[in-house]
Amino acid sequence: MSLCVNNSIDKIKHYCGIVGIHSLSERNIPQDLFFPLFSLQHRGQEGAGISYLNNGKLVTYKDLGMVSDVLGRYLEEDRKSTVGIGHVRYSTTGGNQVENVQPIQASCNKGDISIAHNGNFSNSDFLKSKLTEKGAIFGCTTDSELVLHLIAHSMQDTFYKALKETLCYLEGAFSMVMVREDNLYIMRDPMGFRPLYIGQKDGFTVCASESCALDILDITDYRSVEPGELIVVNSNGIQSEIFATAKRKAQCSFELIYFARPDSQIFDTSVYAxxxxxxxxxxxxxxxxxxxxxxxxxxxxxxxxxxxxxxxxxxxxxxxxxxxxxxxxxxxxxxxxxxxxxxxxxxxxxxxxxxxxxxxxxxxxxxxxxxxxxxxxxxxxxxxxxxxxxxxxxxxxxxxxxxxxxxxxxxxxxxxxxxxxxxxxxxxxxxxxxxxxxxxxxxxxKSEDFCYACFNNDYPVEPKTGKDK
Ligand code: SF4
The missing domain is CATH 3.40.50.2020 (Rossmann fold)
Structure with missing residues (x-):
């Protein structure tokens, strides 16, 4: 049996970090995505990827490896765009395949969509079994793909309504970014398990899992995306609404103990302090x-x-x-x-x-x-x-x-x-x-706004299996 040096350090592992960018004027979005993803490398070292709009078409590039290895090529190229998303990923041994690296891009009856997700749906088995019964085929083992299936299956007459409907089916943790045409969609689950920040400067909007990823692009005017908030950024500006509220918040206390970088703000709190x-x-x-x-x-x-x-x-x-x-x-x-x-x-x-x-x-x-x-x-x-x-x-x-x-x-x-x-x-x-x-x-x-479940077994949302019908 062989052993990877870094896996030998006995630590709890995070799954991901995400970034989304929109600009009112064209700029080198793939390069802009590189730097915040590099800042979020601690949230996932086994895969990285980006999706961006290129001459009206959605392009995705991703691979196993560190940000500098996978995305370093974009530092030397000038690719004009207005919107893009990115992801860094950690995976368990069995799931370390390129198909599971995000963003996940798909073409469906609602257009070309790409999604990057941080978190886990606690009802993913349940939703997957429902969708599989209806004939859905899953191309990877991450549950983020579920969102694309739910959007495609929605009978709503606009993409936005289909997205809102989909969000209401999801339970558990999701901080997500999505791109479709010139729109950047930013979403955080109603309990706010995972952090997500948004900031803006001169028509340039950036959102990322932690504030350190906004700092590197000199975005200093930022705020936490609210639990249950859905934000759309496009050439008309920024629109926001609360799509759902929860009885309580459940921000992950382990983010402040270990996962987040000490120079970050998350959950409106200094990690260092x-x-x-x-x-x-x-x-x-x-x-x-x-x-x-x-x-x-x-x-x-x-x-x-x-x-x-x-x-x-x-x-x-x-x-x-x-x-x-x-x-x-x-x-x-x-x-x-x-x-x-x-x-x-x-x-x-x-x-x-x-x-x-x-x-x-x-x-x-x-x-x-x-x-x-x-x-x-x-x-x-x-x-x-x-x-x-x-x-x-x-x-x-x-x-x-x-x-x-x-x-x-x-x-x-x-x-x-x-x-x-x-x-x-x-x-x-x-x-x-x-x-x-x-x-x-x-x-x-506000200690009551945090999740401590892996310590005290008080789970804010019980997982729902495929058999819970
Ligand atoms: S505190 Fe809650 S969200 Fe964070 S690792 Fe533990 S169980 Fe998961």
């Missing part, structure tokens, strides 16, 4: 125990900001005790065993002079299976660390996500079978502490 606060609360939780520690360090990069928050609150010094090698690449395959350990060592390495003889607080964002953490603790001990106390800015992960995040099975999640004390023993740490859900909530404004 939220993570700093999580670190502070972790330190408050440790109370007098802090006297027994010498320094704070993070597992880079995911634990950096929370570790800084811990250091600020505790007064302990913040040290860069683990060096991360950023040049391991995405597709490097290690052929033999020792593989997992070696793979982590290729990515993370301790700085001996910092960790030797020290009692360390090691801050990371979350603990999934515990495999990487046990290797990191072992590395620190080999480098002379006296004690290693692991602190996580996420609560214990207890269940799956039905809304666009790839969480391992319950059986694989270490917190479903072990207490923090047992986990500490298992990974070789002196102690392990999580940030409980009630304390995580204190880090958010």
């Amino acid at each position: 939220s993570r700093l606060q999580m670190g502070r609360v972790l330190a408050q939780q440790d109370g007098d125990e802090i006297e027994n520690f010498d320094l704070v360090m993070s597992v880079p990069d995911s634990g950096n900001t929370a570790a800084l928050g811990y250091a600020k609150e505790s007064g302990l010094s913040y040290e860069l005790g683990l060096t991360r090698n950023h040049y391991t690449g995405r597709s490097f395959i290690l052929p033999t065993q020792k593989k997992r350990e070696l793979a982590v060592k290729m990515k993370l390495h301790p700085v001996k002079e910092i960790v030797k003889d020290k009692r360390i607080v090691l801050v990371d964002d979350s603990l999934v299976r515990g495999t990487t953490s046990s290797i990191i603790v072992k590395l620190l001990r080999s480098a002379g660390a006296k004690e290693v106390h692991v602190r996580l800015s996420a609560p214990e992960i207890n269940g799956p996500c039905y809304y666009g995040i790839d969480v391992p099975t319950k059986e694989e999640l270490i917190s479903t079978t072990k207490t923090p004390e047992e986990i500490a023993k298992h990974i070789g740490a002196d102690s392990v502490k999580f940030l409980p859900v009630d304390k995580l909530k204190t880090c958010f404004d």
Whole structure:
């Protein structure tokens, strides 16, 4: 069995990031799409693609690979257009095929349409079985294709009405962009699971999963797309309406803990400030125990900001005790065993002079299976660390996500079978502490507007299977 270096880092995986652009005057839209997609690379590294209007025709180009590999060609070409969308994708091993890379373009009775989607429909099995009964054929395994089928099956007399009808069938998480003729459609589900931002400057409109992707195009005047909002951008300007409302919001708390870039705004919140606060609360939780520690360090990069928050609150010094090698690449395959350990060592390495003889607080964002953490603790001990106390800015992960995040099975999640004390023993740490859900909530404004389901099993929308008829 071989192992990809980057897959060896035991992290929850995000599925996607999206971008949509419209311009009142012609410009090099494919090139404009490249930069925000590059900014969203952390949301998906296994596939990238764009669709744009070229002389009145919709053109899609996509492939497996990083944004710079797949879309770098557009930096050297000048292709005039007014509208386009783009997507970066992560896929599970079985689904890593080019057919599943987005955008997905189709010709149907409503014209040529292309769609890019971030999230997961929690009723996709149900809708797929209904459509298959009616003769629909699916060309890929992503559920985003469902939207195109539902639009094509709609009996409404305009595209806009067909789209609105379709949106009302969908449950779960969707932040989506769509292009048809010179129209950019922007949609976010009524509970607002996934982030989506929109901004404008001089007739140039950009929307993207996170604000860092707008910053790179110097769009500084932006706002969050509202839950349940449908926006149409075309040569007439911008029209917006709320197509549906929900009883509650369910913004993904894991976006703020780990997925989003720290320099982004999502859900009208600074990711950086939220993570700093999580670190502070972790330190408050440790109370007098802090006297027994010498320094704070993070597992880079995911634990950096929370570790800084811990250091600020505790007064302990913040040290860069683990060096991360950023040049391991995405597709490097290690052929033999020792593989997992070696793979982590290729990515993370301790700085001996910092960790030797020290009692360390090691801050990371979350603990999934515990495999990487046990290797990191072992590395620190080999480098002379006296004690290693692991602190996580996420609560214990207890269940799956039905809304666009790839969480391992319950059986694989270490917190479903072990207490923090047992986990500490298992990974070789002196102690392990999580940030409980009630304390995580204190880090958010309007904490009731967030989803915590993979931590507390309180699912805002129950998944509907194909048998629920
Ligand atoms: S279940 Fe977890 S990962 Fe999924 S949306 Fe809710 S908080 Fe986010």
